[in-house]
Amino acid sequence: MTVATHSRTDRAIELFHALSDETRLEIIELLRRGERCVCELTDSLDAAQSRLSFHLRVLKDAGIVRDRKDGRWVYYELDPEIFEETEALVSGMKPNALKRTEKCCA
Amino acid sequence: MTVATHSRTDRAIELFHALSDETRLEIIELLRRGERCVCELTDSLDAAQSRLSFHLRVLKDAGIVRDRKDGRWVYYELDPEIFEETEALVSGMKPNALKRTEKCCA
DNA sequence: TAAATATATCAAGAAATGTTGTTATGTCAA
DNA sequence: TTGACATAACAACATTTCTTGATATATTTA
Numbered sequence: 001m002t003v004a005t006h007s008r009t010d011r012a013i014e015l016f017h018a019l020s021d022e023t024r025l026e027i028i029e030l031l032r033r034g035e036r037c038v039c040e041l042t043d044s045l046d047a048a049q050s051r052l053s054f055h056l057r058v059l060k061d062a063g064i065v066r067d068r069k070d071g072r073w074v075y076y077e078l079d080p081e082i083f084e085e086t087e088a089l090v091s092g093m094k095p096n097a098l099k100r101t102e103k104c105c106a
Numbered sequence: 107m108t109v110a111t112h113s114r115t116d117r118a119i120e121l122f123h124a125l126s127d128e129t130r131l132e133i134i135e136l137l138r139r140g141e142r143c144v145c146e147l148t149d150s151l152d153a154a155q156s157r158l159s160f161h162l163r164v165l166k167d168a169g170i171v172r173d174r175k176d177g178r179w180v181y182y183e184l185d186p187e188i189f190e191e192t193e194a195l196v197s198g199m200k201p202n203a204l205k206r207t208e209k210c211c212a
Numbered sequence: 213t214a215a216a217t218a219t220a221t222c223a224a225g226a227a228a229t230g231t232t233g234t235t236a237t238g239t240c241a242a
Numbered sequence: 243t244t245g246a247c248a249t250a251a252c253a254a255c256a257t258t259t260c261t262t263g264a265t266a267t268a269t270t271t272a
Contacts, residue, residue: 009131016126020119021260025199032202038219051261053220058259072218072269083200087193093125094189096138127230144249157231159250164229178239178248 012089015082018062023047023055028078031065035077118195121188124168129153129161134184137171141183 006014018024026045030036036044042052056076059065064082068075112120124130132151136142142150148158162182165171170188174181 009128012131013126013128016122017259019199020122020126022115022119023260025115025118028199032199033204034201039217042218048262049219050221050263054260057220069219069268074219078201080201083196086196090189090192090196093131093134093138095140095184095186123229129230145247148248154232155249156233156251160230163250175249180249 008089014062015064015086015089018058018064019086021055021058023051024059027052027055027059027076028064031076031078035068035075037073037075039073041076114195120168121170121192121195124164124170125192127161127164129157130165133158133161133165133182134170137182137184141174141181143179143181145179147182 019028023045027041030041030044038049038052038056041047041056042049045052056065056067060067060076062082063079065076066079068077125134129151133147136147136150144155144158144162147153147162148155151158162171162173166173166182168188169185171182172185174183
């Protein structure tokens with residue numbers, strides 16, 4: 001397992017990218033009510049298993065979900081902290097109070 | 107100009123996609139201090155003009171920036187409201203209080 | 213142990229996205 | 243009114259991301 005050294009920007013890219021796909025947003029919506037095994041997600045979303053697996057990995061790499069193995073099933077659930085982190089990233093993008101007033105290229 | 111009919115999900119995809127690119131995050135960071143013309147952004151980011159233009163359009167289509175033409179310059183600035191909207195989208199993804207407890211696939 | 217099930221991973225192709233160079237359009241200044 | 247500049251848009255290509263089908267691994271059950 002590799003823990004990459006992320007700049008703030010890299011982290012934002014990873015998170016926002018993970019959130020910018022329809023299948024992944026659907027997975028998140030399903031997981032909002034609690035953990036699910038892959039088989040349930042496959043049923044609910046009517047998606048090929050390998051496709052689900054691909055998207056779950058993107059979500060997991062971004063830290064949005066965690067998995068837990070139990071027998072032959074793997075359960076996924078949301079990591080609630082990730083949304084605080086995401087909100088903080090978004091907050092940090094808001095216009096700065098100290099805006100400049102002079103024009104450029106004048 | 108076309109105003110597409112967006113589902114909540116489509117809107118999230120559009121916003122998060124616009125935020126998941128390094129060049130675009132750099133543009134946002136520069137615009138936090140106030141509006142800039144394209145020429146200034148081109149200088150600051152050392153990027154080809156057509157490349158900047160491409161990314162500015164993605165940001166504009168997503169509603170993250172607005173532009174204003176003045177003489178032969180075009181100025182871009184952040185739309186502060188977009189960040190409230192984004193935060194609201196993120197909030198809406200948090201785990202639901204009413205989680206189910208029964209296991210699946212048992 | 214053999215067969216069935218759940219999941220991950222991989223390879224190949226398809227689709228989407230980003231880059232670069234070029235051209236078109238409008239505006240300003242000489 | 244010609245030339246230079248600022249920007250947008252486009253076409254061709256490169257890169258990335260997603261999908262599909264196949265195979266591999268672990269676990270359970272018969």
